[in-house]
Amino acid sequence: MERDGYGLNAAGTAAITERKEQIEHNDRLAERARLGDTEAFGELIERHRNRAKGWAERMTGDPHLADDIVQDALIRAFMHIGSLHDASRFLPWLHKIVRNQANMRLRRGGRFKREKPFAAFETRQADAGDVNWDDLDSILSHLTRSATNAAACKEDPAEHLLRKELYETIRSVLHCLNRKERAVFEAYFFKQLNPEEIAAMYQMTTGSIYTYIHRSRRKLKQEQIRVSLGLHPKKEGSLMVKRKLLELAEWPPEAASSFTFVDRIGHMLASLGDRRETSELMGLSGFAFRMQISDKTTYADGIYMFDWRNALSALMEAAGYDAAMLCGQLSDSPVPLLGAVERFPVVLPIEEAVIPFIRKSVDSGKPVLYFDTSAMRPYVHEWSLIYGYDDESKLVYLTDAMQPEGKTMSYEEIADNPVRFLAAASRREAAPSSRSETEKQRRKAALEAVRFAVSYARNSRAYCPMTSYLSYTSGLAAYDRWIEHLRRGPASPPNRYGLGQLAAVYAETKRYAAAFLRSVPFEGEAMRLVLLAAEAYEQAGEAIAAVGDIVPFVRTAEIVPPDTSEACAKHLEIAKTFEAAAIGYLEKSIALYGEELSP
Template sequence: MKAENAKRDEIEQGEWNYRLVERAQQGDTEAFGELIERHRSKARGLAERITGDPHMADDIVQDALIRAFLHLGSLVDTSRFLPWFHRIVRNQANMRLRRGGPHGREMPFTSLGAGDGARVDWDDLDSILHHLARTAADATLSDLDPAESLLRKEVYETIHALLHCLTPKEREIFRAYFFRQLSPEEIASMYRMSTGSIYTYIHRTRQKLRKEHIRVSLGLVPDKGGCGLTKHNVLQLPDWQAHSTVKTTFVDSVRRMLATVGDYREPAALMGISGFAFRMKISNQTTFADSIYIFDWRGALRTFLEGLGYQITILCGQLSDSPIPLLGAVERFPVVLPIEESILPFIRKYIDLGKPVLYFDTMPAKPYVHEWSVIYGYDDERRIVYVTDQMLPEGRTLSYDDVADNPVRFAAGIDGILQKAAEARPSGESELRQQAERTVRFAVDYARHGCDYHPMTAYLRYTSGLAAYDRWMGHLRSSHVIPNRYGIGQLSAVYAETKRYASLYLRSAPFEGEAKRLTLLASDAYEQAAEAMGQLSLCVPFVRSSEMLPPEMREICAGYLNQAKEFETAAIGYMEKALTFI
């Protein structure tokens, strides 16, 4: 009986793994996370058995997880996930051992290989450190070779020239590890620290040295590690009540920027003018929340703020060696370097002018994965910036390293008011009516024809406008698609709010006569669409969960979506008629 129960449990576990793998292959990060939590301990045990080093095993598993996530789409037989993942772990462990040579473990770069000095790649810090450690280990032998002694001297001088970017404690641990060839265990005993902390210091030190090596290679002023002139500047943001925030954080953050420079705008007005009150987009794969963020960031921001009368400067990029979230929106950005000089001066410039910086944050508080925010201060001594966070009214801080290492770089600052600001920022009834007409025309065009921004990457496809409802309902009713529950929660919460703001904006539109009557009817229809979407949000709240929606709940959700679609379709029809009277 026990054997039968065990067999049944094994089959059920296998089926659940199979489902999780399929969802993860579709890009469901929650499913991948649960999948890994199930198998992480076994993978770590395997890595530790191969290497004999628990600390190295943690690094190996982390590397294996990244590779598994990036290449999960290449796994043809999803039932073979565990052997496939274990093979990645073995490959990573064996690679580490090959680098460790006869030691069979990751010694302090002593045994990264057995090349001669001529093989040193002077543009690659890892190659330099490899040669440094090797020559230190072979010092007694190489003393017989004058050329090797000279080369070793040059390597030491190269590394010493970079050490000024480290703190005193980091320098001491670095010298003990690389120059004196002490093991992390011996260094931990010297400083009365845990071995794990020493590994963290070594890892952080290598990152700092790599960045400093880039600086030196580019001829930039070396980082003095905070020893030079330091500054501290934190702007006073206007009071911001939690109930006044907008879930579309792109608009909410722009609103904060404007308020800080004395330009207070109602959220409904900004949601309407920006067009975000009327946007709706759904991934063609499943109900991912990423569709909220897939638009032309540079074009949308520039058009939005120039329409309000402001001139802006945008700094954007993507890191070359990092997995890039929201690739569909970022793929057109240039590749940038992970160094402070490429981003911190930009932030300091605008903060010192009394203007906060729009910033895309990939490290916000839960439940968000990434969101728009505002950087409103910096502290050179503590090496931090102050950033807003929708989940933390008091805000929080990011280290300079966090900002430089953000795989998605997007920052923007307000330079000033355009010369034609009086025309761009309407104040009279006629100008306000023209602006409202432009917004209504955008809403109708977007609903009928969708968004004109499309990712270049072939597998990233999205449906927008009224057609997004059909795509969403299709995901819920399809037997071949596993809806992303977390995504549904965020999509429904955000779109319920955007449709409510669409209603508020249309209600205040300064039209007259029949155009006004039709616009008010459209406003009422949007309010009904918002109500239906709000019911969907109650059914699937925006919380982290790997549970799948049962079929009956999926049909209920599709029903609410169909109601919302009918009301929004009616609203678009009213606006089309209103345009004929304007």
Template sequence: MESWNTVEPDGMRKAASPETESEQALVERAQLGDTEAFGELFEQHRGRLRGWAERMTGDAYLADDIVQDAFVKAFLHLGTLSDTSRFLPWLYRITRNQTNMRLRRGGPYRKESPFSVMQSDMKGHFAEDWEDLDNMLYHLARKASDAALLEQDPAESLLRKDLFEMIHALLHCLNAKERGIFKAYFYRQLSPEAIAALYEMPIGSVYTYIYRSRKKIGKEHVRVSLSLMSEQKGSGGMQKSKVLQLPAWTTQSPLRASLVDSVGRMLAIREDRQDPAKLMGISTVAFSMKISNRTTFADGIYVFDWKQTVHDFFGKLGYRITVLCGQLSNSPVPVLGAVERFPVVLPIEEAVIPFIRKYLNQGQPLLYFDTRASKPYVHEWSMIYGYDDEHRVVYLTDPMTPGGKTLSYDDVIHNPVRFLAGIEGETACEESGRQTEEAVNRELAEQTIRFAVEYARNGCRYTPSTIYLQYTSGLDAYDRWIGFLRDPCHLPNRYGIGHLFAYYGEMKRYASQYLRTAAFREEAMRLTLLAAEAYEQAAEELDGRSADVPFIRTSEMLSADMRSKCAESLSRAKEFEHAAIGYLEKALNHLR
């Protein structure tokens, strides 16, 4: 172990030579605050660092923790690195120091104390015998039952009673020490550090116990479920896999607005094929535009009220949905501005996989937010259309893989952003049933146009509560974007700008296509068509720059001349969209 403190691994010595020019450029960009460049460095070196940390600790779970801490420290102190060609050796030293600090607290395989320590340490604090599983569960169930009775809710009381009976059955698969650590972490919400002190054991061992206990309980849950299903149905158990067919819902390539694309695919599986322009319009995605106040990274595309927007979108299409959402604790959460209000959840299989099985077994795919999208994307909306219990994978769409891809159950469970939505059924509305299809479409078009005008003039109503996450939306978003390009002191994010031009160019084009289908009459229709033409011209300006600044992963910087051209195109695009909004306002006056 001592050699790790003084000698770098062979692979490290090779990597210590000057980095390639592209990687050194990423380091220099990251020093200037380019988070996307640092994210690229993270992707390049995470696997290697994890291997070093695992060799040092002998514990894969602890290695993940160490690498995460090392990258956080590296990001915070990147400005102190004077020689950018030595980034990897510098990062290695940070990882080594983090590992040594963890090992000084105790490695994962040192001598461990008996379970009775917990009882002796807790003497005087709890009257219950926590060594006795039956007594512990009875105590928990009694407290939950008393709370439910105080709330005057018999249904809640029954639900909690059933829950603890299920926990009782599952926890018997753990030995005494595993049960003690598991309940201390999940029921009493003690930190791993507190549990390590309570048991007089290394903190690494606590992580290992928690990890192994999760696995054992997960397997026991599957075993119990299979047994119950066999008894109830007299069959061989629950369905082990289900993969739905993927019909083509549009002859065009996948939409860059992956939320709308995924919903279109979900409806196509239900044999409800919708026109892409209609979906882009009534979802209001085609008329939205949001730019970060901090950088030209394209995170603003994803920052909106997910639950309300998705519910409204499906509602306009005549469907009811159920949403499962959350964010993992102690995990870096992407697009935090969108999910900061989600409840904090634990990465437990029983909280996610049964939800997926339920809908797929009914022939219903699920909407899913994928933080492992294929490059050049960082994360995207997708659709889960299959699962396989034997191989423990789900099948889902990906913008870069036409045939779909797979994710392991663990990948889904440990996704730091949890968002799944399944269709429960169709809405029953007698009033809309009496309306003609033309009247329904006209009403939806008027709602969409009202949104477009309101959004353009006043911006998005949804704003993150986290102070440092701020965005500019509507027509003002153009000015924010142009400001980044014309500011000589600002370093535009090249990758983000490529994404923004490609995405918003397509949005404006679909806005034009949708407006051409509006079922208005006379002067209102004429004005709407003029607005459609203006959106088309805005799209041409954005598409032209998208060809010059393609959406790809690259360390290439934007030249001063290209920055100027991009700013000019954005100015013209804003003028066209401003004119479009003026036409839509006049059209609304005629509709009134």
């Protein structure tokens, strides 16, 4: 058998080479993650999640607790990846975070190393003869009475009052569990049986028991919030069960846009009997003329960086509607797109805070615009429409950009969305306008859209988040920022996924800009200049589309090679030239015809 100079055969040499390549790839991912590449961080986690769980399980001896520890550790790793100074030390750094989280959980659990068993609470056994020790409600009632009596006769009743409150809370929140969930919960948390023992008791798989425990934890957390707010515990049959599905208007592929904020609004209006061209909505809203690039790298988040509430209100007003909105962010979850939602209020992850809004809107025949942070690949998050709900199965029905047939989400998933944004539209009653008045309004709206296109193109900081480490470049300067990211070199390659989505979205918005400009009611030389601008936007869109052809919009953490980056940069230089020409034509058009069109 052939061996190399170190006494290794070919298979051994190949294994060492493969191992070395894996380490180098891991280090590259860690370095990109340290610089803020979320896709690289996601691939790192997929590679090392099982290893992290193994660390946590060896420390705790409890697979379920290990899952919780790893989840907490990964959130902290994501939030502090920038503090990792040496990318080659990612695994030791992650191991330290897991170890710290495990130690924290073990300290909280005392000698039991998880939730304290019910038997650990010392209580006076007064009047214990009438207690049914096989019935949890009976036990809790007895313990509450015991704590009350102890509080009355002890010199320091504070501790017993706290216990009384604990027992009452437990008794209240357990009503949210169904019979099987409650049985599994009692066996695990109160009787301290392990999942394998519970699985054998109920003739279920161990995996199913873990699912029940996880589901019970989430439901109890939400129910505890309800109790603390003074809401009545939910009891089976206490609410009238309803189910309603709206029939959405047909939305053909040629009407759809990859800029789903405006796309979903167009579909929502069409479902209310008001079908409008997507190009009209894109132009009047100004989104046909926007382009925004992160100052960090080619992330796709610049697409979403605008004032969601004001943008929706303005677009609805232009279309003759009022918008009712429900928005917020959860306090205990990593919030995506923080720069866009940082001004949203902190909200609670309970169904009562969001499901009534959906019921009311759907019952009145109005689909709900919804920001979905669990969109299907290749998307990470996108806008959708909720068009139905089912109280019995506790599901909502909604669209998904990648699934023509739509999908369902549970009430719990809707409430747990770290970004809460829902909106419904109501038609505004307007006095009938004469034909001349309608035409005047069209001219005015078109002039405002053209003026916006020019002012936005000249503004390199159209949107500035309060969060200091987030910044974006907009308008024509966004091209320069985009090209700069592509030409940084191998040491700081562009974000592959974001590059593909940016190209897909902005190639399309430029084409919508061209379509909108061709429809504006200008006349004479002003209209000729607008048509030249439309043609230039069309050419800009084609140049950006060429970038999308080179780097398609797919979910991947692959690195963009330098020659590919350079090819993309050259297409973007062409696109900038055409858009700059378009803005020049629009400025001349406004100068020629603007005064005549003004009211």
